[in-house]
């Protein structure tokens with residue numbers, strides 16, 4: 378299988394896109410380190426992987442907290458002996474028009490989506506540099522590129538993830554580490570189910586492929602970027618958006 382002997386750590390792995398990425402990689406033989414902020418749903422995902430013959434362990438941490446992240450990464454490296462891939466997927470929204478946006482809404486989104494990506498990557502990078510191998514995939518968003526009314530905080534965080542990805546890719550390329558981003562468009566999930574009907578309808582009208590994406594569509598792109606076949610790709614943003622933005 379494609380990822381035999383590889384260990385992949387995925388944040389926000391309890392549900393949605395992170396969960397789909399975990400199953401996709403486990404099916405290809407990777408040992409999975411699942412990280413999320415709450416333990417219960419996470420354990421169920423690990424159980425599903427084990428039931429299908431895969432290997433999975435769970436780690437609980439708030440990605441916005443550097444102390445929790447470094448503690449958990451240390452534990453995970455000890456438990457698995459190494460970590461080859463990190464998928465920075467944990468993300469939140471706190472939508473509001475700028476006029477009404479509370480400082481806490483701004484801070485919370487930047488702390489999880491952008492600082493969380495920084496925390497995880499920083500905690501991992503020495504280990505990957507020592508191994509002279511690593512793959513980091515950061516989950517951005519189409520709105521980090523095109524913007525979206527009501528999401529100044531979220532789109533700023535996701536645009537930040539793209540800048541972070543490109544800069545880190547340049548820093549670590551000589552050590553055999555690639556860093557890329559995936560920018561999903563409108564993906565059916567808990568995050569998008571919370572949106573009003575009018576917003577979803579408007580998005581559908583703008584999607585040339587005339588369907589919303591699935592978590593599996595995103596997982597397919599992530600799987601490719603983590604594979605040996607993607608070894609010459611770094612600092613890139615792969616758009617998975619049905620043509621919403623070209």
Ligand code: NAP
Nearest residue numbers: 389391393394414439440466467468518561563564566568
């Ligand atoms: P989701 O269903 O809400 O899943 C996100 C996961 O991250 C949840 O399990 C959540 O746990 C966890 N999480 C939240 N805050 C965390 C923290 N501080 N530390 C650790 N884990 C935390 O979202 P999704 O739709 O699968 O989205 C996954 C990623 O794709 C996000 O980065 C999102 O921005 C991005 N994305 C999604 C779409 C879309 O259409 N769905 C489009 C573009 C980009 P709790 O549920 O316990 O809070």
